[in-house]
Amino acid sequence: MGGLTWNYILKRFSMFLLTFWLGSSLIFIIPRLAPGDPVSAMVVRIVMREGYMENAQEIIESWKERFGLNDPMAVQYVKYLGNVVQFDFGFSLARFPTDAWDIVLPALPWSIGLLSVASVISFIIGNTIGALMGWDKTPRWLKSILPFSLTFTAIPYFMFGLLLIFILAFKLHWLPASGGYGRGVDPGWNWEFIKSIIRHGTLPLLSIIITSSGGWALGMRGLMITANSEDHFLLAQAKGLSPRRVFLRYGVRNAIMPSLTAFALGLGGLVSGSTLVEFIFAYPGTGYTLFQAIQTQDYTVIEAVCNLMILITSGSVFFIDLLYPLLDPRITFKSNK
C-alpha cells in the first residue's frame, strides 16, 4: 500500500479546517446580504396573522438588541465563530424560544436515511450502466438498450417526482403521496412504522434514483472509454485475461476513482437534504427545514443546517483523502516529493 504519512495527514487536516472556516464565513455573510432581518420578518408575520401588534417597533428593537443584530458586523462575526466552534447557534429566530438544533436534529435522520439509500443505489446503478456503456466488449444488445435508461436524466427530478405522484399515488393509489410516515402509526421500532417509512420513502427515492443515476452513468462512460484505450488495458487483453477480469481490474478499478471523489463530495448533501424533493413530497427532512428557515430568514437555523452540511462535506473529503492513498498508491508519493 502507498501508506499514510503524518505529514500527509496533517496537510489534509489543515485543508479541512481551512475549507470549514471559509464555508462557515460564507454562511454568515450570505443571509445577511438579503434585505430585511429575521425579527422584522417575524413581526410582520405576526401582524399579518393577528392584524395588529402593540409596540411593534419597540419589540423589534429590543429583540434585535437581544439577538445581537444591532452589533457591528465584526462583533457579530466573532460571536458567530464562537458559536461555530461550540456548534451551538442558540435559539431559532423564527420559532423562539425553540433551540435551533431542536428544529434541525429531528429532521436529520429523515434526510440522511432517504438520501444515503438513494445515493448509494444511484451510484451503483449509474456506474454499472456507465461502465458497461463505455466498455468495448459489452454485448451489442445490452449496449443498444442501456442508453434508454438515461433518457430520464433530461427530466428535472422534481418534475419526475410530480409525475410519479400523479400516476402511482393519485391514479393508482399504490403509494402515499406525501409525508415521512402515516398518521396514526406509532413511531418506534415496530414493523408497522418501518413499513410505513418504506412506503412513504419509495416515491421520493425512485424520483431521485431514476433521475440521478444518469449523471453517474455519463461520467463513468467517459472515464471507461478513456480507460479502455490505456496501454495497460490493452496489455491486460493481450495477456489473455478473462474479459471480466480485464473489465473489473484494469477498467472499472481505474475509472472509478474520480467518481468516488464526486461521491464523497456529495455526502455533504445528505444532511442538507434534497430541498425540492422533500418539498414536493412534504418529506420531514432537513431540506424542507432549510427551505422554511430561508423563507423566514431564520439565521440561526440556516446556520445550523449549513454548518452541519459544510462539516460533513469537508469531513468526508478529508476522509476520502485519507482513503485515497490506499486506493491509489501514487498519491502519497507525489505529495512527499
Add this chain to the structure above:
Amino acid sequence: MSTINTENLILDAPTDAKKVLEVENLRVQYDTPRGAVRAADDVSFYLKEKEILGLVGESGCGKTTTAMAILQMVQSPGRIVGGQIRINGRNIVGIPESELRKYRWTELSLIPQGAMNSLNPVIKIKEQMADAIRAHENIKKKDLKPRILKLFNDVGLPERVYNMYPHELSGGMKQRVCIAMSIVLNPSVIIADEPTSALDVVVQRVVAQTILEVKERLGVSMIMIGHDMGLQAQMVDRVAVMYAGRLVEIGPVMKMFKNPTHPYTQLLIEAIPSIKEKKPLKVTEGLTHDLRNTPEGCIYQFRCEHVEDSCCNEPPRMYQVGIDHFVSCRHAAERARSMELLGGYHG
C-alpha cells in the same frame, strides 16, 4: 540487361528452418468518416524459429497496426479485412475470442510501445505478473513468488520490485518488468513494439541487450519494431521495411545494409547518421500521399527516383532476390539480379 524475365528471379530454395509465424496478405483498415485508411495493405512475411525480425519504417506507416493485427487486437475503428495469420501453422484470424485467449501470451506475447503506461498504476507489479500466469495455468500460491523472482533475475531486476507499484520504478525498470512479463509463459513469438524508443540512449542499449539475452536463452522468435536503424542493425537477423502500409523489402540485415535493393530502403540506409562522414540529410519525413486513397500501381511511385510508366499501372508483387530476401519492386529485383551476376564474376 534490363530485360531479365522476372519470373526466373526465384533464386533460392526455401530455407528449412521452421516458420513459427506466417502473415499472409494481411489487410487492415481503419474506417474513418472520410474513408478507409489502409494501414496494412497486403502484408506478407514469415518469422522463422529463433529469429529476430526487425520491422522498420517512418512513423504512421503501419508497424503498430501490423503488430496489433498479429495479436488480433486491432483497435476500433480498425479491423482486419483480409489475410491469414498462422501461428505454428494454425490460422488465428477470425477464430472466436475464447479460442483466441488460449493463444494469447502462451504463444504470442507483447512488449508494448509505451512502457511508461503499460502497467496498471494501481496494481502491484507482482499482481500484474501473476494474473498473466493465473489466466493460463493452475499455479499453487507458494510457487508463484519464486517463479516471478526468477524472471526478475533473468531481466536484471532487483527482488524488491515484486512488492512495488509501477510509479516507484524508473522507465528502464518498467520496461524490464514488461520484458519479464512477456516471457512468463514461454511464448513462441514475442512482439516488441519500439521497446526502447521511450528511454534515454544509455538505458536503450542496456534494455536492448537484456532483450537479446532473454531471447538467446529462451530461443524465442521476435518481431522487433523500431525506427532506429543503427540499433536494428545490431540486434536483428532480418529487417522488414514498411512504407505506407506496404511491405517494400524484407531480407537479411547485413545484406540489406550493404546492398539495399528497394529505393526506399536505400534512402533509409543512407539517412543513418555517420560520424566518419558528414553528408547532406535527405528528407525522409512524411508520406507523399494520403493512406485513404492509395495510388494504383507501386506505393512508392511519387518518391521513387527510378519511376517508370509501368510502375504506375500495376502494383508490384514480392520478388525473391536471395535467401529469405524479398523486394516489392520489379526493377529493383532486376537490378539486384544483375548485381548478383556481376558479383559472381568478380569473386
